[in-house]
């Protein structure tokens with residue numbers, strides 16, 4: 236049983252391909268899955284009675300195998316089914332279960348509820364009477380565990396096809412799926428752990444790994460650690476937050492055109508001028524936090540786009556940007572839109588959150604950080620990282636400005652890529668929020684960054 240950080244994420248179709256490519260007989264895979272599920276249930280169920288709910292497909296098949304293994308281990312276990320099994324594999328698993336099978340509507344509750352109704356094959360919402368039984372049994376259970384996925388969530392989009400009571404634990408088979416990470420499904424999964432069933436998972440998507448940062452090299456100097464220019468605008472507090480966050484990572488932070496001097500003294504200030512960005516030592520420019528919507532903002536964005544620098548484009552600058560202008564630039568760009576900004580930037584891009592982020596990155600040639608409780612980072616290559624953790628306290632003014640500054644600082648650093656910089660920034664941002672704790676304000680995030688950076692190994 237493994238935590239999901241850094242693991243490859245598979246869609247339902249990719250899971251089927253991986254299963255076929257594994258060379259392992261399908262029945263053997265189901266036996267492994269069922270045995271692994273039973274082992275976890277036995278360990279954490281404390282010997283209490285288990286009720287296994289089995290659906291008609293192979294998710295139900297996993298349930299029958301797990302029930303048989305639990306019974307063999309001496310755990311009291313009952314099985315309730317929706318209908319007879321409909322796949323050969325599930326029929327085989329059902330045949331291996333020596334006990335009775337109750338109709339789900341008549342089943343009485345047990346302290347441990349194992350939901351093996353539907354997995355990756357769910358194609359529509361569960362029938363209403365089934366939803367009602369599931370809720371009634373879950374309310375009376377002490378512990379609800381979902382096999383592979385909570386029954387009712389769409390594997391690839393995380394959409395909720397029918398109401399689900401919520402599991403404490405979801406045991407993902409072989410690999411995490413998008414629904415384990417995307418809203419609204421993700422919180423209904425509870426803790427997600429992966430059971431290894433001997434499948435090699437390959438795809439371009441993975442769960443955001445724990446950031447891995449190195450301390451500065453022994454011979455580091457401030458410029459070799461990275462120099463960031465933060466372009467200020469009409470609301471100086473926002474760029475001050477971005478610069479303050481950047482200063483925790485970069486060796487040198489230049490704040491350009493800011494009207495506030497309420498800043499750490501470590502941040503160097505300069506007036507805005509047409510040539511303000513003409514400094515070859517600049518490793519990345521952050522533009523957007525507090526920039527404003529006016530002509531001056533437009534001129535600053537034009538200057539940033541005309542420069543050779545790597546860019547982090549956030550906030551107000553996303554309202555002014557034509558993403559087509561990024562295509563001709565040689566240096567990387569990172570866009571950090573929330574859903575509203577994304578819709579403004581890419582009005583024709585539709586699909587699941589993963590599809591949209593990936594298409595936008597492919598079209599613009601930029602790395603796209605589509606922010607939200609289920610932040611997704613997509614690179615133009617099609618690579619995608621899905622954030623696994625979220626701290627709701629991050630929904631506060633200035634939080635995005637801190638992320639933009641942090642992203643710029645990491646992008647300006649040595650030996651990195653836009654995808655790596657954005658990934659580490661998102662991880663550090665959440666970790667700083669976790670450390671700052673409830674009722675945080677954005678300023679607290681900058682103060683918590685040293686501890687977050689230490690957690691990332693630096």
Ligand SMILES: NC(=O)C1=CN([C@@H]2O[C@H](COP(=O)(O)OP(=O)(O)OC[C@H]3O[C@@H](n4cnc5c(N)ncnc54)[C@H](O)[C@@H]3O)[C@@H](O)[C@H]2O)[C@H](O)CC1
Nearest residue numbers: 254264265292293294353354355356357358359360361383
């Ligand atoms: N892929 C693997 O490596 C392994 C997967 N295992 C398990 O198998 C399921 C996927 O099984 P599948 O049979 O494809 O799908 P489901 O069990 O999710 O059920 C599909 C079944 O149900 C019908 N159906 C769909 N939606 C509904 C609905 N709302 N109401 C009624 N019926 C519905 C559909 O037509 C199918 O007949 C995967 O999640 C794993 O748990 C293996 O056992 C291990 C290897």
Ligand SMILES: [K+]
Nearest residue numbers: 350353382384
């Ligand atoms: K399930």
